[in-house]
Amino acid sequence: MILQNFYLNTIVILLASYLIGSFPSAHIAGKIKGIDISKEGSRNVGGMNTITNVGKFAGVTVIIIDIGKGALAAYLASRFSDHIFIPLLAVVFAVMGHNWMVYIGFKGGKGVSTFLGGLLYLSPISFLFLYLLFIPVALFIIKDSYLATAVGFFFFSFFLGIYKESPWWVIFGLLVTIVYSIKSYSFLKSYYTEKRKDVSPAVKKIFKPFFKGM
Numbered sequence: 001m002i003l004q005n006f007y008l009n010t011i012v013i014l015l016a017s018y019l020i021g022s023f024p025s026a027h028i029a030g031k032i033k034g035i036d037i038s039k040e041g042s043r044n045v046g047g048m049n050t051i052t053n054v055g056k057f058a059g060v061t062v063i064i065i066d067i068g069k070g071a072l073a074a075y076l077a078s079r080f081s082d083h084i085f086i087p088l089l090a091v092v093f094a095v096m097g098h099n100w101m102v103y104i105g106f107k108g109g110k111g112v113s114t115f116l117g118g119l120l121y122l123s124p125i126s127f128l129f130l131y132l133l134f135i136p137v138a139l140f141i142i143k144d145s146y147l148a149t150a151v152g153f154f155f156f157s158f159f160l161g162i163y164k165e166s167p168w169w170v171i172f173g174l175l176v177t178i179v180y181s182i183k184s185y186s187f188l189k190s191y192y193t194e195k196r197k198d199v200s201p202a203v204k205k206i207f208k209p210f211f212k213g214m
Contacts, residue, residue: 006083013081017073017090021097021114024104025065026050029058038107045101046109063113070094070117078122088172091118095176099183110183112149115176126163130156146187153177 026045030037033054038045040053047066051059070091077090095111095118120127130152138152139145157173181188 009081010083010086010089013077013086013090014093016076017093018097019102020069020073020076021094021099021111022101022103022108023065023069023097024101024108025062025069026109027101027104027107029062030054033058038104044109045104045107046098046111047113049109066098066109066113067117067120069098070114070119071121072117073114074118074121084166085168085171087118087122088168089175091115091122092172092175092179094118095179099179108183110146110149110180111176112180115180123160123164126160129159129163134159144191146184147191150177150181150184150188153180 024045026037026047026049029050030040030053035054037043037049037053041049042052043049047059047063049059050062073090073094074087077087081087091114095114097108098111098114099108100106101108116127116131119130134152134156135149138148138155142148142151153173154177157170157177160173161167161170163169
């Protein structure tokens with residue numbers, strides 16, 4: 001523990017996790033190329049939008065850094081807290097930091113890569129289930145990046161509870177789903193109001209077999 005008081009220790013960990021998540025890798029990558037990523041494409045300050053509007057190398061680099069943010073938050077929380085839920089909550093705060101980055105006026109991405117980084121550190125097998133089963137199936141049924149991700153996260157939360165045999169993991173999954181859905185609300189709403197199907201070109205490439213003919 002950093003501090004002997006559990007509550008103060010937890011506050012320090014969560015604050016640090018938020019600040020780690022706030023590191024604006026996509027914003028920096030865009031600025032290097034003279035592009036304001038928050039004004040291009042989906043206006044999402046994240047890896048997928050960087051791939052589409054800045055370049056593949058920049059986008060992949062951003063995704064790796066964003067994954068690292070989640071993993072680092074999970075590692076530090078595991079290192080400095082004995083409670084099972086604190087590393088999970090630290091990942092949620094890292095995702096919040098990524099979605100509302102304090103360094104660039106609370107703009108941000110959707111937090112998917114940061115969540116995946118934390119999950120990869122805490123439960124690699126669960127990571128594989130999410131990315132090889134839940135998200136592809138949701139994309140195949142819904143064929144919309146934003147809604148499919150929200151639905152995939154939601155059902156994945158209950159899988160986590162069963163697989164890890166702990167309600168803390170269900171809460172973790174649901175919190176990430178809520179944070180993601182709040183940030184993606186306008187896109188989720190327009191799916192119904194505008195009857196759109198919006199799949200990122202980068203997502204299509206990753207899950208190519210599911211989008212034949214689209």
